Amino acid sequence: MTAAAPAIEPIIGLEIHVQLATRTKMFCGCAVEFGAEPNTRVCPVCLGLPGALPVINERAIELAVRAGLALNCTIAEVTKWDRKSYYYPDLPKNYQISQYDMPIADGGSLDGIRIRRAHLEEDAGKNIHDIPGCTAVDLNRAGTPLLEIVTEPDFHSADAVREFAIRLQRLVRYLGVSEANMQKGQMRFEPNINVRIGTGEDACVTPIVEVKNLNSFRSLHGAITYEIDRQVAQWRETGVAAETGNKSNRGWDDAKMVTLPQREKEESDDYRYFPDPDLVPLTLDRNWIDSIRAALPERPDARIERIVANFAIPEKSAAALIDDRATVDLLDAAAAAGGDPLTLGKHFLGFWSMHANQRGVPIAQLGIVAAHMAELSRLVADGKINATAAAAIADQMIKSPAAPARLAEQLGLFQSSDESEIAAWVDQALAANRKAVSDALANPKKMKAARGFLTGQVMKLSGGKADPKLVGQLIDSKLAK
Ligand code: ZN
Numbered sequence: 191m192t193a194a195a196p197a198i199e200p201i202i203g204l205e206i207h208v209q210l211a212t213r214t215k216m217f218c219g220c221a222v223e224f225g226a227e228p229n230t231r232v233c234p235v236c237l238g239l240p241g242a243l244p245v246i247n248e249r250a251i252e253l254a255v256r257a258g259l260a261l262n263c264t265i266a267e268v269t270k271w272d273r274k275s276y277y278y279p280d281l282p283k284n285y286q287i288s289q290y291d292m293p294i295a296d297g298g299s300l301d302g303i304r305i306r307r308a309h310l311e312e313d314a315g316k317n318i319h320d321i322p323g324c325t326a327v328d329l330n331r332a333g334t335p336l337l338e339i340v341t342e343p344d345f346h347s348a349d350a351v352r353e354f355a356i357r358l359q360r361l362v363r364y365l366g367v368s369e370a371n372m373q374k375g376q377m378r379f380e381p382n383i384n385v386r387i388g389t390g391e392d393a394c395v396t397p398i399v400e401v402k403n404l405n406s407f408r409s410l411h412g413a414i415t416y417e418i419d420r421q422v423a424q425w426r427e428t429g430v431a432a433e434t435g436n437k438s439n440r441g442w443d444d445a446k447m448v449t450l451p452q453r454e455k456e457e458s459d460d461y462r463y464f465p466d467p468d469l470v471p472l473t474l475d476r477n478w479i480d481s482i483r484a485a486l487p488e489r490p491d492a493r494i495e496r497i498v499a500n501f502a503i504p505e506k507s508a509a510a511l512i513d514d515r516a517t518v519d520l521l522d523a524a525a526a527a528g529g530d531p532l533t534l535g536k537h538f539l540g541f542w543s544m545h546a547n548q549r550g551v552p553i554a555q556l557g558i559v560a561a562h563m564a565e566l567s568r569l570v571a572d573g574k575i576n577a578t579a580a581a582a583i584a585d586q587m588i589k590s591p592a593a594p595a596r597l598a599e600q601l602g603l604f605q606s607s608d609e610s611e612i613a614a615w616v617d618q619a620l621a622a623n624r625k626a627v628s629d630a631l632a633n634p635k636k637m638k639a640a641r642g643f644l645t646g647q648v649m650k651l652s653g654g655k656a657d658p659k660l661v662g663q664l665i666d667s668k669l670a671k
């Protein structure tokens with residue numbers, strides 16, 4: 191081949207199923223609960239028993255509207271419910287209640303990616319394959335509310351898709367719309383992938399492949415990367431471009447990192463969508479929508495920027511902090527209560543994070559009020575205690591509701607500026623470290639290290655409460671003698 195390699199442009203759209211953070215299911219009062227004993231969170235409605243009637247979960251509507259508004263969608267004035275027919279063991283009604291032609295949210299955008307629509311639907315149950323000799327069905331998940339968000343095919347690389355997915359996860363968590371825990375299947379991705387090969391009139395496109403049910407960023411990225419390569423290789427081999435109707439489904443093998451063929455994709459005709467006769471169309475009150483819009487929080491990106499600027503927290507850490515809304519609210523509240531922003535930033539990244547990690551909870555659940563966090567930061571910023579003492583006080587604050595100043599006093603951690611007391615510690619440190627002292631005096635290059643070491647020793651002797659500035663001065667003057 192002498193011709194230059196043709197231009198290759200991946201074209202990718204995303205369908206994302208997000209489990210709404212409701213207490214109960216979409217159309218019945220059964221609890222939404224991950225990991226419960228199989229088939230214990232079920233009732234006639236979600237079991238699809240004859241005669242059972244669905245009742246709409248208002249909270250699910252509210253969360254869907256919230257997400258739709260944050261995705262800059264138009265919220266429908268009237269939305270309706272449709273039956274999407276298919277036959278699976280984990281779908282007891284043989285249809286899924288979904289929204290076909292009147293989705294609750296329409297035509298938005300996020301970070302430059304167009305959102306085609308977002309509609310409500312119910313989840314299916316789960317087939318369980320790990321029992322030898324049989325497949326079991328657990329219907330606890332059947333009827334769980336999902337928001338299906340569909341983008342236009344605006345992505346052109348696996349990286350761009352992953353970046354968007356991470357931002358979307360952050361957004362729905364931040365909005366309180368979904369916990370979006372992918373290990374629990376609360377956020378699942380289905381990319382539609384094909385490739386344009388060549389340019390202008392000679393360009394052709396490969397058949398679209400939809401990869402089903404990806405539940406990690408890694409598998410999302412891996413599946414897209416694999417599909418792009420596979421489609422290009424197949425085109426080189428067969429020269430077959432897309433024809434209408436040849437969209438297919440593939441699954442993802444996470445261990446082998448390959449996609450594998452699945453059933454042919456149904457066209458919407460096959461689903462025999464029709465309006466659900468058990469559910470009336472829903473008219474959404476404009477005032478209610480406006481009140482949800484007014485209550486939308488600051489966008490996560492804007493908030494991350496603000497956290498970086500106000501608290502000198504690195505962007506990556508700020509992004510992690512805002513994953514728990516209550517925690518980042520606590521940080522702001524501590525600053526508002528008079529805390530020192532820079533010190534608060536250090537404390538949040540330092541010992542507050544450490545205590546939270548040790549307990550496996552977010553910082554907001556450590557049980558420490560904003561005013562106390564603020565006070566602790568002020569004690570440091572005002573030079574009344576040092577950083578080591580602050581960490582020791584924080585240890586106590588976890589166990590005691592007492593105010594930090596009180597604890598500092600009880601623990602004797604207020605910084606000592608008593609010169610004779612500090613001088614005594616300095617003498618003690620110098621006496622105990624004659625080698626370091628004589629080295630430093632013999633070799634000026636070693637002076638700085640020796641000085642740092644001796645300061646550390648004095649701080650240790652003082653139990654962390656000596657004023658470090660005074661310590662440094664006293665060491666210098668004593669070494670000079
Ligand atoms: Zn139920």
Ligand code: MN
Nearest residue numbers: 207288311338
């Ligand atoms: Mn769906």
